[in-house]
Amino acid sequence: MKFTRVFAFMALAGLAGSAFATNGYFSHGYGMKAKGMAGAATASSDDAFGGANNPASMAFAGNRIDLGADLFSPVREASRAGGGLNGTSESNSEYFLVPEFGYNRMVNNNLALGVTVYGNGGMNTNYPANLGSNILGGSGKLGVNLVQLVVAPTAAYQIAPNHSIGISPLIGYERFKAYGLQAFGMNSTDNTNLTNRGDSDDAFGYGVRIGYMGKITPTVTIGAAYASKMNFSRFKKYQGLFAEQGDFDIPENYNLGVAWQATPAVKLALDYQRINFNGVASVGNIAATSLIPANVAAGLGLGADAGSGFGWDDVNVWKLGMEYKYSQKLTLRAGVSHADNPINGADFGEAMFNILAPAVIENHATLGFTYTLASGNEMTMAYMHGFENDVSGADPFFGGTDKIKMYQNSLGFQYSWKM
Template identity: 35%
Template sequence: MTNKYGQTATRLGMTLATAMLLATPAMATEGMFALGSSTSQRAMGGTGVAYGFEAMSAAVNPANAANVGRQFQMGLDIFSPNRGFIRGGVDNESNSNYFPVPNLSYNHPLANGNVLNISMYGNGGMNTDYSIGALGAAPVGIDLSQMFISATYAGTSGNLSWGIAPTLAIQTFKGEGLIGFGVLGVDRDWSYGGGLKAGITYKASPTLTFGLAGQTKMYMSKFDEYATLFEGAGSYDIAASITAGIAWKAKPNLIIMADVQRIFYSGVPAISNSSAIPLPLGSVGGPGFGWDDINVLKLGMEWKANDRMTWRAGYAYSENPVGPEDVYFGVLAPGVVTHHITFGGTYAFNERNSIDFAIEHAPKNTVNGFVPAGPPPLAAPGSIYMSQTSVSVGWTHNF
């Protein structure tokens, strides 16, 4: 890599990192988690815990970095959710329907045979933006964005690959029209913290690889501006998760993958506590969004048609974390989609450079319950709903 190229890549990386901090992703596809961190992962239904072939694969399993050479990746997902609530037969759709979600990663083999990987990517978030007074004021809504910066150290020992990734987490939140909940301000607040990601892969045979990866809870500083909204005076950590998977090389040019993921929303009271708890918002043990822990099943395939063209497809089923009893708060965070269909591929211009692309669609899902009919606790029968579409593009450079 020449100095000129290095300076260009550095400028591009800094620009993308800044954009990532300012991006405002809506509700991600697994409740509050993104279906995948890279364009290729999204094309394969979010699978990849047992398949490391790109720098960004360290985001799904840090052990994957050990199987990738020196590589730089960057990408952008344009995420478009359709979400809202129905009350009295009237569809109240949320505004702000397009959100940029960038990512970048650099994988660097070390002299000792191990690998260092630096990745930055949007972990997930939520957004609603209603022009009506759903909670007694207008406009009303919330905006949460989360970004991870991971430094992965990975290596191999025989058929076993391992990786560990201390991870810095940054999140930002803004709420509007929440006077009914006792939140007077509308200032954007920031929260910082971190945790650990780790994983292994085991190559059981030339055609079969198993993978296991986990993420601890990300312990975050409090949203002081929203101490009267989130349980524990503004406490809002990021949930832990664990993923196990398999990659089967069915043919020399065909790989089939299956992952199973568990997301532990119950470890974050502001997310998991019942919205019906008879305590003030913001108090210790107070109400939350009422989200349940969920399981996610992901299926994916990759078919290398020729030296230049690779095709990918996938499907994912995510349990819905929001029950009928928590639809009232769910108006602000209707993360209820369950089915996800994905497609994409990679076109290699040469041995060094390629373009990745993907499209993902989650059909509309609806949950019935009681929705706001004015300032809390006024409520009326209704429902919340969401569907999603996203288009992703990425660039991969091999050194």
């Protein structure tokens, strides 16, 4: 009954909307314990979020339910100078509730079965109109909303004492809508399925994550996980916007981690993550392709296989976290992370195209704690600040220079039941 209630809450809240744009459009971490340590969790087994971090960790996580939610606040701004439609526009949508859920059950001493449900990420902007026109020349307000929810049933098995492997089939749901892009009508292969299509369109997808975890000494644990590209069905309402006729997949990614119990009270964790955005055409294709009239005439308009994407590069992410056991009941956490910027403003038209998704954050700092109740259940909180960053580039439509910038904050709470 407890599992059913929290899973239903998670599913409903997840569909209500989310918008992450921290490391590209991936979250900086999954699970509040990981988020308090800047996302460094590949070699940790403190919760039931192995389906998002490292499936092998569930073999050491014990029987538990983790239910959490982040109040996420990205502040986005776009401006143009030296061309047409000069000015500054700020996205109005600044607060999003992003839930996550994990469940784990030890079938025996070696085998664990569970499920992780999480918002992988998303893109959301909502720029107002000024005298009827928005900053990209369309009518009315301008924006997009992309929500991605992943369900990851997980099995983990200790193949030897202190060594485990795990697998999580990934079942994905995403929805998308866009409005205010009328100015791109001449650049689209299908301008009737480009913008302002009413209700959000839906897509379903699948993939897999596999992992390994090993406690190689009494104080050192290592971990590794790999997730395939999640292939989704197409957004038919937006087949004139996204490359490959409305296709929008979640890219292949992998992570490596090590955790060192430096003292009985202090643990340090270091993660490396690679996200291959360039392998998803709608994200990685060159932004300027469909902005050049000759290319549009040659069939390379928006929505074509080689049509414009957001021009994002593959990124490397480094995460360093520290955990301090202050007392039997209170554990404190802190972390920092650095990610490559997927947006290269020097590429022609890229800053303009990414007004829709200004995912330019590179550096994060986090704090967190867990308090253990007399029952053994836990309350965990985590705070994140994404430091302001900006990217500028030449505008191919209106001339002059476009500039996009963003900073972020999030505050999350998680309650965990030990069973």
